[in-house]
Amino acid sequence: MSVVAYAPASTANVSVGFDVLGGALAPINGELLGDRVKVSRGDYGFSLECIGRYAHKLPTDSKSNIVYQCYLGYKAALSKRNKEILPVKMILEKNLPVGSGLGSSSSSIVAALEALNAWHDYLLDKTSMLTLMGEMEGQISGSVHYDNVAPCYLGGLQLMINEGGIISQNIPSFKEWYWVVAYPGISISTSVARDILPAQYRLSDALTYGRRLGAFVHASYSNQPELAAKMLKDVIAEPYRSQLIPGFKEARLYAEQSGALAMGISGSGPTVFTVMTDLKQAQSLQNWLTENFLQNDEGFCHICHLDQQGARVLGTEL
Structure with missing residues (x-):
């Protein structure tokens, strides 16, 4: 007897919502873009085996x-x-x-805890689980952030609340949006991506950030996709983090010329996302990014919708 849980990749910040917005990702071709964890009965306390395409990147201990x-x-x-x-x-x-920048650690955390909770007949409720997931993520990033674990666990597009006992809540998203997600094959640590940000921001940037975030949430609830897309601009992180990503400017220019509604950095990078509404244009951009933005065989590019399910138990076998 065993349990296998899956947790999808996620994109945090979503340009307009630094540390407060995050969305789960699902490739439109049906592939599972995320980690899986299998739990079965052990002979003693705990044992772990790591497999998969990127298992070689993990600690051997x-x-x-x-x-x-x-x-x-x-x-x-x-x-x-x-x-x-x-x-x-x-x-x-x-x-x-x-x-x-795809919530890699969050995916492992959420899949592991979802599998453990299922194995123990769901002894922890969703709020307790999400709180624990945030604590685990904090052990890696140095501080508790929910903008990856929340969408990864709950699905959809999540707005971080962190007030009154509410961690996050789902906000409406646009089903007609295609999210073209390209990982170039290099890594950027969260700490490096945070260190490059300024310690203080100008009042004008803070006001712009708040205005655009408010307008994006309003547009999401009032079903104004064009207005929402116009708000997907980053004044907090992208002006600084973009220099860490080879070919970012060229990719942005090509995306704009290809009909993209918006483009930004996924999480801390180096993955980038592009929002489009025309599938043929999205496929054309996917081909260009694969040929010109990916740095090596480790990279990949997917056309996605938002994953509305979040973490789930798939069955009993990997």
């Missing part, structure tokens, strides 16, 4: 893997409820590259 920290975190959460964790054997199928 299983106790240095975030999945082990998830096991410890889940164990502690059960202990507070006077429950004991079962001995488990876990397999992480690492399908997302580390340091890609």
Whole structure:
């Protein structure tokens, strides 16, 4: 007997919502873009095996893997409820590259905790789970951020609230949008991407950020896709982080010439996303990015919709 959980890739910030917006991603061709974790009964406490395309990027010591920290975190959460964790054997199928800006660590965290919770008959509710996921993400990034784990776990486009006991809530999204997501094959650590940002911002930039974020949320609720797309501009991170991404300016120019509604950096980068409404134009851009933006064989480019499901149990076998 076993349980396999899947957690999708995610794009955080979404240009207009630094640290407060995030969306889950689902390739339109039906592929699963995200990590999977299998849990089965172990002979003793904990064991971990890592497989998948990017498993070679992970620490060789299983106790240095975030999945082990998830096991410890889940164990502690059960202990507070006077429950004991079962001995488990876990397999992480690492399908997302580390340091890609696609919520790679969040995908592993969410898949691991979703699998553990399913294995234990869902002893933790969604709020407890999301809180624990944020804590696990904080161990990697240095501070708690929910803009990857929330959409990864809950699906859709999530707005971070972090007030009154509410962590995040889903906001409406546009089904006609295609999200062309290109990972060039190089890595940028979250700490490096944060260090390049200024310690202080001009009042005008802060006001622009707030105005555009408010307008984007309003446009999402009032079904104004054109207005929403116009708001997808980043005054907080992109002016600084774009220099870390080879070929970013050229990709932006080509995307604009190809009919893109908007383009931005996914999370901390180096992945970029482009919003389009015409599938043929999206496919043409996908081909161009594959030929001109990807740096090596590690990279990839997908045309996606937003994944409305989020994390889920797929079955019993990887």
